[in-house]
Amino acid sequence: MLAEDFHIKAVGPGAKKQPQQVTVDAVLFDLDGTLIDSTPATERAWRRWGELMGLDGFEYGSHGVPAQAQVEQYLEPARQEEGFELIKALETADTDGILCKPGAAELLASLPDGSWTIVTSCTRGLAEARLAAAGIAVPAHMVTADQVANGKPHPEPFLLGAARLGSDIAQCLVVEDAPAGLASGTAAGAMTLAVAGTTDAADLTAHYVVDSLAGVAAAVLPNGQIQLTLP
Template sequence: MTLPTRSYAAFLFDMDGTILTSIASAERTWTKWAIAHGLDAATFVPTIHGVQSVETVRRLNLPGVDPVAEAAAITAAEMLDVGDIEPIAGAAAFLASLPPERWTIVTSAPRALAEVRLEAAGLPIPATMIAADDIPNGKPAPDCFLVAAERLGVSASDCLVFEDAPAGITAGEAAGADVLVITATHGTSHRLDTRHPRIDDYLHVTTTITSDGRLAVTSR
């Protein structure tokens, strides 16, 4: 475990793989879709994480396939498959310890899917949440984190981004934020080399509010 050494005005959390785990649900849905479209699911499915579904479909450039329609169908299927979604260990308590106006969620999932998954995991839905519907240019573009910081009334460069996927890490970097990588869902198939501080989950960290009202991540 390594932690950032400075304090921040606000925290920005990715959702999937960062505060909850929906990998099994997502990979079941995308595996069925990949097989139906003649793709090698074992090679393709690991590429879906951290980016908007429509962009995942679009970059395949499959003949006769409408990325918007396909992404909508995939989202609908994912919304029906939430039985084994659960929070990353310690995430609920960590989020509950934060002042509500000082954090939000920034996800590549459509808002409807994000709300279903957060509810399934028993996690709060902040009013300031940024979802795929809100941002034309998804991760790895920095737009989502820039808008999230603006909604909280702070600079992105004064935020700590909590992320688990390369696209989100790149987006956080491009926004000028610091990044803390959550490795709980990486395992052997999603292993990630990164120069950023990292924690496995939230069980051994807490939030400290400094004397000047800023947020810091500290070990328990």
């Protein structure tokens, strides 16, 4: 896909953005930073992880990348299994302050069952814990990091999500907040919607960019497709 095919934010200060519509068969949502705000809990867990693993000066900053891949960046192979089990335990235990992002619950409630799912870099247990904390039911066909061989930014997670919904990935919309997730969706061949917040809009490359899911509306067309109106 060529760069010029992308709709990339870019309206000047004071300019009035016109609503846009996109019609798809299914919607594949990221979880953290897109549907829920878990950033404080995530950063607390990783800070504690760095302390317990004895990593002086460790700073967490890789949103949207699976924990296993991050562990491998910081630890030698002999300590990676220990490090991965530790971060899983720390993150699953800390759900304080996890909330739905604005507009997320309303958007999900407007989508028919089977037309959407979640594709996340969390493990299954962590995703379930965070969804429960945010008051979101676990959707059918959810894809988690422990169900794929290659995590984001590889296309595999979103390709699996589309397959589980029985949809052509080219007719799916990937909704993401992080560059790694958007790269995954683009590589898979999906349309992409970036939600600014975790990352500045200026640093997000996608077909569509919104400041928030608040105001994003979905309607079911007579042919069963989903039409989303973006503010």
